Amino acid sequence: MTAWRVLLARVRSLFVRQRMDADLDDEIQAHLELLTTEYIRKGLSPERARDAARRDFGGVDRTMEHVRDQRGFVSLDAFSRDIRYALRTLARTPGFTFAAVGTLALGIGATTAIFSVANAALLRPLPYPGWSDLRTVRTTFTDGRVTSGLVGPLEMSRMKDPKLPIVQAAMSLRFDETLLRDGQAPLTIAAAGVDEHFFPLFGLPLQLGAGFTPDQFARNDKAAPSVVLSHHFWTTVFGSDPHVVGKTIRRVDGDWRIVGVASPDMDVPRGIDLWVNLHVNPESTDHSFDGYLRVQPGTTPEQLSSSLAIVAGRLGHDYPGPEGNRAFIVQPLVETLVGDLRPILIIVLSATALLLVLSCVNVTNLLLARATRRSREIAIRAAVGATRRRIITQLLVESLVLAGAGTLAGLGVAYGGVRLLLVYGASRLPRLEAVPFDSPVLLFAIAMLVICAIGVGLAPALQLAGGGLERFLSEGGRSVTGARLTNRALRTMIVVEVAVAVTIVAGAGLLARSFVNLQREDPGFQRHGRLTFDIQLPSSHYQAPDKRRVWLDTLLTNLQGVPGVRTVGAASDFPLRDSISSRPRIELDGWSPAHEHVVALQRIVTADFFNAMGMRVLQGRRFTSFDREATAPVAIVNEAFVRKYLDGRDPLTAQVSYGFPSVNPKTRRPIVGVVNDVKYSLWDAADPAFYLVQDQAGVTQRLSIVVTTNVSDPNALIPAIRAEVDKLDPQLALTVEPVSALVASTLTRQKLGTTLMLLFAGIAVLLATIGIYGMIAYATAARHTEIATRLALGATGRNVFWLLSRQGLTVAAAGAITGVAVAYGAGRLVASWLYEVRASDPVILASALVVVLGVTMVATLLPIRRACRIDPSASLRFE
C-alpha cells in the first residue's frame, strides 16, 4: 500500500518537475532567511549571519539533488549522461557498431515484417461491426461421402431457431454473369445471389441507396431482380456515378435494377462485384450456398458446435434422404477468408523468431569480445569508485542504445521487406491488399527492442561487473585472459547457433519439400502447351439444347482451324477451378452398393476432351464421334470410381445410372472405359467421377474449353481464339489463360512461404557462420599463451590444431544434435500443414545437418588454423 503510494508520487513528479523544483527552491530560501534572521538577532552582521546559516543548512545544491533523487526515479540526468557516454563509445568503434546494429536490424526487421503480415491477415479486425461473432458454416458427411461443403436453404432456416446461440443466419450463391455494355466489350463479373438476411448479418450501412427490401425476397416477387453494387465495381465501372441508384444493368437474360452501392468495406464473398436478391424456397435441400452465421457474443465454439449437432440430428431425422448423416463445420469468418495462409505464416513467424535469437547471440558475442578489450576502462571506473550497479547500468544503457538503433533500422528493413513481399505477389492474397504499420506492429517492435536490449546486454554486464571485477583490478586489464569468458558460456552460444541454424534450415527444407511435392503432384493432366477459357452461354439466346450444341460444334471446329491448334476439347467444369460440380446419386447395375447414398461427380465432356487434356485411358476406350444422341449411351469412369465402387470387378462389365434427388433408371448405361484420376484440388485426392459425352448428355450453359497447341508460346494464340469467339457471339466475355498459370496460381501461398523460409534459412546460416567464426576466433585468441606454450614445449602445429579443432567440433556436433531434435519436434507440430512430408524425412534432416555442419566446420577450423601459425617465442615474449 505504502510502496504503491510512493510509486504514484514518484510517477506524478515526472510531470511536474519544474514546478516542484521552483517550490523546493522557495522552501529552502525561506529556510535560509529564517536562519539568517535568527543569527542577526543573536548579533551577527548580515554577511556573517548568511554564511552561518549556509553552514548550518549544509550544501543547498546537494540538498536539492537529494530531494530530486527521492522525488523521481533514477535521476534522468544520470540516464542521459549514460546515453551520451554510450553514443560516444559506440561512435569510437564504427565497425563494431555497424556490425551489431546491422545484425539486430536483420533479426528485428525480419520478425517485424512477418509479424506485420500476420497482423494484417489474422489479427487485424474485420470491418464488420461485431466481426468476432461472424462465422462461416459448411456441411460434411459423417459417413465418408464427399461433398462440396455448401449448405442448403432448409439447413439455414433451421438455424434461425431462437433457441440456438445464433443471432442471424444468411447465405449467398456465387455465380458468373455477363454484362452488356454499349459500344464496349461485354464484361464478365462475379455476382452473388443473397437472401434477405445477408446484408443485415454483416451490418455495414450502404454507401448509396436503400438496398434490398424484404418484399424483394418474397417468392411471389415478380419484379426485375435488384442488385447492390460493390464499391469497387461502382468506382471502376460506373465512375462513382452518384445517380447510379435506379439505373439498370443490361444482361442478355433481362435487366437488373440497381438499388444501392455497398460500403467500401463490404467484401463477402471475396472479390464479388455485385449482389442480387435471390428467391429461395426455405424448404429446399439444394446444397449450393455459402452459409454465414452471426452468433451471440460470447458463444464458445463448443456451445455452437453442440447446438449445431442437434440441428443436424433433427434434419437427418426429418429428411433422411438429402440431410441424413450430415454435420456442420463452423469457422470464424477471418479464418475462412485467410485460408491456408495461416499455417504458413505461423511457420515463417517461428523461423524469424529463431533468426532473432541468432542475431541476439551474435551481438552478445560481439559485446563480450568487446567487453574483454574494455576491461581496462571498466577497471579504472571501478577503481575510482563506480559501484557495480553503476557499471551494469552503464553497460545496459549501451545495449539499449544498440538495440534501439537496431530496432529503428529493423523497422526500416521490415517496411522495405513488406513492400517487397506485396510487390512479389502477396498483395493478391486475401486480407493482404494492404499491410499497415499500425499500433500492434509498433508495440511488437518495442517488445523486440526490450527483449534484445536485455538479451544482448545482460550477459556482458554480468560477466564484467560480476566476479570478474576484482580480477580486472589485479591484472590491470593487461591481459585478455582477465575477462575470459567461461568456457561454458561460449559453448552454450555455439550450441545455440548451430541448433537454431539446423532448425531453420530443416524447417525451410520441410516447407520447400511440401511445395515441390505439390508442384510436382501429377494433376492427371498436362499443364504445358495448353490454354483454357470459360464460356457462359446466356440462357435466353441459347435456351434450346440443340442451339447450344450447334454453337459449340461450330466454335470447336473453327478453333480447330486456327493455325497452331492441335486439339480442342470442352467440359462442364475444369480442374483446379472453383466450380460447383454436379454430384448426383448413382447406382451400379440398377442397385446401390454398400452405403445408402452413393454419389459421384458427373462431368460432361466433348469426345476430344481427354486428348486435349493429355489424360490417359487406362482401360476400355475413349469417347468417339460415334457416341451420338442416336447411339447407345455410354459412360467412362475414373480410377477413384473403380477403387471405391467397383472393388475388384471388371469396370467394363458394369452399368451406371444416375440422377438427383433419386436415381433415374432410364439413365442406365454401360461403362466403356476408365481414365486416370484428375485432381480438382492439388491438396486432395481425386473423388470418384463419371464422364458423359456432350452429344449424349447435352451441352451445359457453362463450358470450359481447352486448346492444345504446338506453338512454343501458347499465349500467342490468345488473339486468334478471341477472334473466333467474337465471330460467333461478340457479346461473350472471356479470359484466356495458360493451363500452367492456372496450376501455379493455386500455389501462391505455398510459394511465398517457401521463398521466405529459404531466404531466412540463408540468413540464418550466414549469421551462424559469422557468429561461430567470431566466437572461435575469440576463444583461440584467449588461449594464445597456451598455444604458444604448447608449441614451445614441442607440440607440432598439427597437434595443437587437432586438439583445438576436436574441442570446437564436439561442441558443434552437440548443437547439431540438439538442432535435429528441435527440428523434428517442430516438424511434428506442423506436419498436418505440409503436403506428403514427414517431420522425420531423413533427406531433409541430413541436408540441413550437412549444410550447417559444413559451414560450421569452416567457421571453426579457419580461426584455429590461423592461431596455430604463431611464432611461439615472439608470442611468449610479448606476454
Added chain:
Amino acid sequence: MGNQQSEVPYGTLDLMILRTLDAMGEQHGYGIARRIEQIAQGALALNQGTIYPALLRLEQKGWIKSAWGTSENNRRARFYSITRAGSKQLAAETELWERTVAMVNRLLEDPS
C-alpha cells in the same frame, strides 16, 4: 539518499520529524529543524538541509502532509503536519525504538 554523513543515527531522523510534528502541530522545515536542535541541546550536528529529503520521503509515504502558507518573515513557506497514518506509524516506531533501546541497554549492562 537519506544516509549521508550526518551524525543523526541512521533511521532516526524520520522518527524525530514525526515526533516533532506530533508534538507541535503544523510546522515549516526551519521550525522542525530548530525544534530538533533545541531538544538535542547541541548533542546533534544536524545539517538542516538533510531534513528536506526526509520530509519528501515521509510525505510520499502519506505519513505527513503539507500546505503552502506564509512564514514569520512573510515569505511563502511550506507547512507540514502529521496525518492519521503518520500518527499510527509514530506509535509503532516509538514502541519499536523503545524495545530496541531497552534491548541494547540490557546487553550493555549485562555484567557477564
